[in-house]
Amino acid sequence: MTELGSGSWPPAPLRTDRLVLRASAAQDRPAFVELFSSPEVGTYVGGARPHEDLEAAMPEVPGNRPGAFVVERDGAMIGVVTLDPGKDGRTDLGYLFLPRAWGHGYAAEACGAVLDWFADARPGAPVSLVTQTANGRAMRLAARLGFTEVERYEEFGAEQWRGVRDAGGPAPGIAAD
Numbered sequence: 001m002t003e004l005g006s007g008s009w010p011p012a013p014l015r016t017d018r019l020v021l022r023a024s025a026a027q028d029r030p031a032f033v034e035l036f037s038s039p040e041v042g043t044y045v046g047g048a049r050p051h052e053d054l055e056a057a058m059p060e061v062p063g064n065r066p067g068a069f070v071v072e073r074d075g076a077m078i079g080v081v082t083l084d085p086g087k088d089g090r091t092d093l094g095y096l097f098l099p100r101a102w103g104h105g106y107a108a109e110a111c112g113a114v115l116d117w118f119a120d121a122r123p124g125a126p127v128s129l130v131t132q133t134a135n136g137r138a139m140r141l142a143a144r145l146g147f148t149e150v151e152r153y154e155e156f157g158a159e160q161w162r163g164v165r166d167a168g169g170p171a172p173g174i175a176a177d
Contacts, residue, residue, distance in 0.1 A: 009066035011121075014113045019106060020072040021081065021113055024063040028070050031077035031098065032062040040099045044135040046156065071097070071110045078106060081114045083127075090128040090164065091118065102137070108144055115145065115165065126166050133159045 010023035024032075033054045035041055042048035063070065067083040079097030086092035093115065097107055115127060129147050131138035139161065147163030154160070 010069075011117065014069070014117055016109050016113050018073060019110055019113070021069040021110055022072060024061050024068060024070050026061050028077045029058055029060065029062055032080075033058055035080070035096055035098055038099060041096055044132045044138065044158075045096070069110070069114055071101075071106065073101070073106065079110065081110050083114065083118060086128050090126045091122070093127050093129045107141055111141070111145055124166075126164050128162055128164050130160055130162045133161045 014021040033051065036049050037051040037054050039048045063080055069081045070077050071079040071081060077098075078101035079095060082092075082094040084092045084094065093111060095107055095111055101107075118125070118127065127147075128150075129142050129145070131142060133139065133152065142161070142163050145165060147165045149161060150164050151162045152159055153162075
C-alpha cells in the first residue's frame with residue numbers, strides 16, 4: 001500500500017473512549033515480543049514464534065510502517081491493528097491482541113476506529129478480513145464490524161473465511177463487550 005490516505009503516515013493518534021491507536025515506538029518492543037511469542041495468540045495465525053528468536057530479530061521500533069496501529073490502553077500496548085494491500089484492490093484488516101486484553105471489547109473498539117479512519121481517508125475503498133472459521137471470536141467480530149462472507153477456502157491446513165466490508169461509514173452495532 002503506497003498511500004493509505006490523503007496525508008503522510010502516521011496519522012494523528014486515533015482516540016476512542018478507552019484506547020489510543022498510534023504509530024509504534026521503541027517502548028512497544030517488549031509487548032510485540034510477548035504478542036508474537038504467545039501460544040494463545042498464535043493459535044489461529046500459524047503458531048507462536050520462539051521468544052529468543054524474536055528478541056534477537058525484532059527491530060528497535062517494531063511495526064513501524066504505514067498501516068500499522070499500536071493499540072494502547074492506560075499507557076501500555078495491548079495489541080495491534082493493521083491495514084495491508086489485499087486481493088482485487090481491497091485493503092486487508094488484521095489485528096492481534098495480548099490474551100490479557102481479550103474479552104473486553106477492545107478489538108471491536110480498535111478495529112471500528114481504524115475502519116472509520118480508513119473510510120474517511122479512502123472513501124469508497126472496500127476492506128476485507130480473513131480468519132479461520134474455527135476462530136469463533138474472530139468470526140463474531142467480523143459480523144459485528146459489518147463484514148459479509150465472500151468466500152471460504154482451505155489454506156494452512158484449515159478452513160479460511162474471507163469477508164468484505166464496503167467503506168461508507170461506521171459498522172452497525174459496534175459496542176464494547
